[in-house]
Amino acid sequence: MRVVRSVSEMKVAAMRWRACGQRVGLVASMGALHAGHRSLMAHARLDSDITVVSLFVNPPQFGADTEYSSYPRSLDTDSAVCRKAGADILFAPSVEEIYPPGFDTWVDPGELGSRYEGAVRPGYFRAVGTIVLKLFELTQPSFAMFGQKDAQQLALIRRMVRDLDLPVDVKAVPTVREPDGLAVSSRNHLLTPAQRQHAPALYSSLQEAAALYSQGERRAQALRDSILSALADAPGLEVEYADLVEPDGFRSLKETFPGSLLIAAARLGEVRLIDNLPLEAPADGP
Amino acid sequence: MRVVRSVSEMKVAAMRWRACGQRVGLVASMGALHAGHRSLMAHARLDSDITVVSLFVNPPQFGADTEYSSYPRSLDTDSAVCRKAGADILFAPSVEEIYPPGFDTWVDPGELGSRYEGAVRPGYFRAVGTIVLKLFELTQPSFAMFGQKDAQQLALIRRMVRDLDLPVDVKAVPTVREPDGLAVSSRNHLLTPAQRQHAPALYSSLQEAAALYSQGERRAQALRDSILSALADAPGLEVEYADLVEPDGFRSLKETFPGSLLIAAARLGEVRLIDNLPLEAPADGP
Numbered sequence: 001m002r003v004v005r006s007v008s009e010m011k012v013a014a015m016r017w018r019a020c021g022q023r024v025g026l027v028a029s030m031g032a033l034h035a036g037h038r039s040l041m042a043h044a045r046l047d048s049d050i051t052v053v054s055l056f057v058n059p060p061q062f063g064a065d066t067e068y069s070s071y072p073r074s075l076d077t078d079s080a081v082c083r084k085a086g087a088d089i090l091f092a093p094s095v096e097e098i099y100p101p102g103f104d105t106w107v108d109p110g111e112l113g114s115r116y117e118g119a120v121r122p123g124y125f126r127a128v129g130t131i132v133l134k135l136f137e138l139t140q141p142s143f144a145m146f147g148q149k150d151a152q153q154l155a156l157i158r159r160m161v162r163d164l165d166l167p168v169d170v171k172a173v174p175t176v177r178e179p180d181g182l183a184v185s186s187r188n189h190l191l192t193p194a195q196r197q198h199a200p201a202l203y204s205s206l207q208e209a210a211a212l213y214s215q216g217e218r219r220a221q222a223l224r225d226s227i228l229s230a231l232a233d234a235p236g237l238e239v240e241y242a243d244l245v246e247p248d249g250f251r252s253l254k255e256t257f258p259g260s261l262l263i264a265a266a267r268l269g270e271v272r273l274i275d276n277l278p279l280e281a282p283a284d285g286p
Numbered sequence: 287m288r289v290v291r292s293v294s295e296m297k298v299a300a301m302r303w304r305a306c307g308q309r310v311g312l313v314a315s316m317g318a319l320h321a322g323h324r325s326l327m328a329h330a331r332l333d334s335d336i337t338v339v340s341l342f343v344n345p346p347q348f349g350a351d352t353e354y355s356s357y358p359r360s361l362d363t364d365s366a367v368c369r370k371a372g373a374d375i376l377f378a379p380s381v382e383e384i385y386p387p388g389f390d391t392w393v394d395p396g397e398l399g400s401r402y403e404g405a406v407r408p409g410y411f412r413a414v415g416t417i418v419l420k421l422f423e424l425t426q427p428s429f430a431m432f433g434q435k436d437a438q439q440l441a442l443i444r445r446m447v448r449d450l451d452l453p454v455d456v457k458a459v460p461t462v463r464e465p466d467g468l469a470v471s472s473r474n475h476l477l478t479p480a481q482r483q484h485a486p487a488l489y490s491s492l493q494e495a496a497a498l499y500s501q502g503e504r505r506a507q508a509l510r511d512s513i514l515s516a517l518a519d520a521p522g523l524e525v526e527y528a529d530l531v532e533p534d535g536f537r538s539l540k541e542t543f544p545g546s547l548l549i550a551a552a553r554l555g556e557v558r559l560i561d562n563l564p565l566e567a568p569a570d571g572p
Binding site: 109 | 293297300301304305307386388389390391392393394395396397398412415416419420423424426445446448449450451452453534535
């Protein structure tokens, strides 16, 4: 596995692969790699000549400086994970390489970028869209893998690819979960043992709403109420949002719809947790 | 010459060229092709295996609907111009193909997009950046030609290419002028004969300021004053802006600087004219 630290080296390599017709699969990450990333890498390897894992903690995605500086960083461990997963390239550029002086061109993800995660974290999706576009340009992938866990990010990247005609196939991989249902996330290790014990309530609240759906409930309000009432019973969880949305545009629904997604976000102390659960397989599912 | 009307056909062709390692040169246009475009095409042909001319009147670039609907359209004439210039592909997609329902991902060109032309025409450069990025993705060019005439657009596209790591070389071609100095533009034919007679005053005001510079004047204020006073004497010309800027970021300068650009915009009745004149060849010139 080759570690690429510079943008210019990455560009040269990508152009060479492109000229040779090699099929590149990209896994974009902020490091702190876990079982979710390993699943993305395993899927990428199956279908690519060259698997690129990017590792970049993207400053504009973070609100407060403290959040950015406290984000877990572990290049040596991450590098070992990538090597073991069979990655060919680990692309880990510096902030200065990615955002040169005078940088001021951004992807504006429109209204989709201002809802839910975008409402809680203003500017977040603008930063995500921009860095993902840059990584696509730098690595020239045929396809890129993203986790279903970050469903709004996935929707936004799919729409960016469609709207800007990017020649990249976006593939989604199901959320990897702990045995107790908690979605795997690099934030989970920031939870105290007591918080960790209550964290699976987020997913189980979605499962309870999905069970109602299986019993015939079709009204979004009833499903939302079910999630909120389950979360109200979970010690320490503060709900940020809970809703039923259509999975492409993340518009709030009044009734279930093919592919409808239950989404929820909550805080446990300082840690934000998000999760989602599709009610039916979407028509054009992963 | 092949005329491509659909986005999907364009994508397939571009991917095929890319797989064969063919070098594509792009000339992006809104049609109403004139000597300036012919110069861009001639330069593109010299250095490409395949010359693509795109022809798309981009609705978001226009403020009022009337301006968009009155923009000159002449596909048959344009097609003949492209054929004669040796273009291989004329890409003329429909608005519906370029902006499918739900389209909402934009290039935000930052502060550079809000100055001068961007101040006079809010949203203009966001629309320009977005369509140019889309055309780059759809046609996969090795290089794209732009006229020095639209200097702020050129600066913005260069910066977008740098900021977003687009694998496209942006090349500038000098402004083509009528014998009396007026920069060639598709808007010129909208001038009345009397207006047309006074229109060269815009360029000559820049030349007068450049002459002052040659005589040793280095203060921007003196150069600006010279332009404004020359334009005040020109019948029917209403100045929108006149300034001395650095050519990459279009920041207003207090003193001349290597590569400084004199810029001016004026209205003659309903017609906007813009022009510019570099005081010295920029260090990394075209």
